[in-house]
Amino acid sequence: MPEAAFAELDFKRRLKVDLFPTIWCPGCGIGTIMIELAMVLDEMGMDESNTIIVTGIGCTGRMGSYMKYESVYTLHGRTLPVAEAIKAVRPEMQVIVVAGDGDTASIGGNHLIHAIRRDAPLTVLCNNNEIYGLTGGQTGPTTPSGTKTLSSPAGNPNTPINLQGLVRSSSHALYAKTTVYHQLHMRNAIREAIEHPGFSFVDITSQCIENNGRRIGFASANEMLTFYRKTYKRAPKDAEHLNPFEIGILTPKADGAAANGNGAATAGVTTTPERPESLPEQPAGQLVSATESPGLAGATAKVSTATDDEKARRRAESQARAAVMAQLAPEVKLRVAKKELTLAEALTSAGIPVPEWARTGASAPAGAPVAPGEVEISATGQDLRTQDQPTELDAQKAEAAVEERNLIGGMPGSDTQPAAPRTAHDAAPPAAATDPKEARRAEAQRKLALMQRLDPEVKLRVAKGELTLADALREAGIDPETVS
Ligand SMILES: Cc1ncc(C[n+]2csc(CCOP(=O)(O)OP(=O)(O)O)c2C)c(N)n1
Ligand code: SF4
Numbered sequence: 001m002p003e004a005a006f007a008e009l010d011f012k013r014r015l016k017v018d019l020f021p022t023i024w025c026p027g028c029g030i031g032t033i034m035i036e037l038a039m040v041l042d043e044m045g046m047d048e049s050n051t052i053i054v055t056g057i058g059c060t061g062r063m064g065s066y067m068k069y070e071s072v073y074t075l076h077g078r079t080l081p082v083a084e085a086i087k088a089v090r091p092e093m094q095v096i097v098v099a100g101d102g103d104t105a106s107i108g109g110n111h112l113i114h115a116i117r118r119d120a121p122l123t124v125l126c127n128n129n130e131i132y133g134l135t136g137g138q139t140g141p142t143t144p145s146g147t148k149t150l151s152s153p154a155g156n157p158n159t160p161i162n163l164q165g166l167v168r169s170s171s172h173a174l175y176a177k178t179t180v181y182h183q184l185h186m187r188n189a190i191r192e193a194i195e196h197p198g199f200s201f202v203d204i205t206s207q208c209i210e211n212n213g214r215r216i217g218f219a220s221a222n223e224m225l226t227f228y229r230k231t232y233k234r235a236p237k238d239a240e241h242l243n244p245f246e247i248g249i250l251t252p253k254a255d256g257a258a259a260n261g262n263g264a265a266t267a268g269v270t271t272t273p274e275r276p277e278s279l280p281e282q283p284a285g286q287l288v289s290a291t292e293s294p295g296l297a298g299a300t301a302k303v304s305t306a307t308d309d310e311k312a313r314r315r316a317e318s319q320a321r322a323a324v325m326a327q328l329a330p331e332v333k334l335r336v337a338k339k340e341l342t343l344a345e346a347l348t349s350a351g352i353p354v355p356e357w358a359r360t361g362a363s364a365p366a367g368a369p370v371a372p373g374e375v376e377i378s379a380t381g382q383d384l385r386t387q388d389q390p391t392e393l394d395a396q397k398a399e400a401a402v403e404e405r406n407l408i409g410g411m412p413g414s415d416t417q418p419a420a421p422r423t424a425h426d427a428a429p430p431a432a433a434t435d436p437k438e439a440r441r442a443e444a445q446r447k448l449a450l451m452q453r454l455d456p457e458v459k460l461r462v463a464k465g466e467l468t469l470a471d472a473l474r475e476a477g478i479d480p481e482t483v484s
């Protein structure tokens with residue numbers, strides 16, 4: 001193909017050339033990856049109407065802003081969940097993730113494992129410069145052992161992560177290894193990755209000349225590229241595994257026979273674990289609710305068909321019961337829970353009025369939501385449909401009241417609960433302190449309790465020393481003796 005001037009090349013329409021020169025250091029490998037990606041996308045007719053690019057914080061992540069595509073420049077390490085979310089709501093779009101090695105395999109490593117496991121239909125281009133470029137050159141997950149970096153000046157003591165092994169732990173995923181020197185190969189790898197229907201990962205070795213290359217002995221980006229040319233060799237076409245310094249594209253086999261550790265790649269033996277036949281049969285159809293299990297009755301148990309109204313009524317019943325129970329002493333509660341005593345008996349002996357539902361065993365306490373027309377007006381004349389529902393908060397408040405502690409906070413809205421003192425104990429005068437330390441602490445607590453009764457702006461003035469506490473209290477009409 002005759003060489004065309006850059007200005008004449010079609011893929012340029014996929015780039016925001018008006019923003020050039022880019023922010024990347026001269027000689028950085030990221031620009032090459034961007035151009036190769038733009039060429040492939042252009043060739044495949046992928047534009048902003050059908051393609052979204054997701055990148056994460058890092059030098060690599062800036063790529064999204066130079067490409068004429070909708071893109072998300074998301075948090076460092078969060079490219080994959082963001083990309084999966086986009087794909088979930090816009091399945092018709094091609095979602096391409098471009099991220100650094102740190103983003104992909106370090107902070108984002110957990111997401112990577114599970115995107116692979118779920119066979120998320122994404123293409124990931126990992127700019128593997130073997131370093132945290134943006135932050136100045138710290139050791140990353142793919143930094144080779146022994147490499148001297150900003151954060152491992154004596155040489156990286158750790159073994160780099162095995163990206164090939166990780167991606168190929170799923171027999172469905174496509175893994176390709178390439179370098180920025182091997183541009184045609186990189187283009188083929190990106191293209192095949194995009195065409196792959198499931199999870200695909202292109203691991204692109206590239207140079208971060210400024211924050212890695214120079215420190216490890218390369219004088220220029222060109223020297224690094226020459227190193228890639230001399231060191232990396234193409235793997236045989238039918239290779240099932242890439243050796244170190246081999247480039248190639250490992251496409252999943254139709255029979256799923258990847259040697260991925262999930263089973264022997266032997267004829268007739270499945271490599272993806274499936275349910276063994278010896279397991280009990282599952283219930284027919286879909287599970288109805290995540291919270292309802294067939295339980296002891298096994299898979300043939302009748303699936304609960306409670307309506308929403310019934311469920312709401314049961315919830316209200318248990319909340320109302322909890323609110324009443326909360327008024328009982330703990331040991332009595334325990335006896336009721338153990339069924340040694342009925343709730344009605346416990347309430348009666350505690351001198352607490354027994355609600356009708358507790359006395360009669362009626363199913364729904366007042367306030368339970370009832371579908372119109374289903375339940376008659378109760379014997380007490382209460383219309384169950386119009387009562388307020390007791391809420392969890394009401395139950396907690398009732399319990400708190402019994403224990404003489406006021407709840408802080410509540411439903412959204414104004415908080416009418418005093419912040420301090422919270423309990424009768426807090427408000428009680430401290431025992432006369434004989435220890436001077438104790439006395440100082442008691443005085444400080446007393447002042448704090450008083451301060452808390454002031455308006456925030458007055459508190460601030462007292463804290464700044466613009467007003468004495470005594471004056472502030474006087475102005476607010478608070479008697480300091482009310483909290484001694
Ligand atoms: C949650 C979070 N942790 C850490 C950082 C700091 N940080 C920004 S980029 C980066 C590493 C970048 O390395 P890599 O992902 O390999 O991208 P590169 O810059 O090499 O392209 C780190 C640690 C951050 N921005 N956010
Ligand atoms: S610091 Fe490294 S990765 Fe970042 S732009 Fe410069 S050369 Fe590229």
Ligand SMILES: [Mg+2]
Nearest residue numbers: 100101131133
């Ligand atoms: Mg990096």
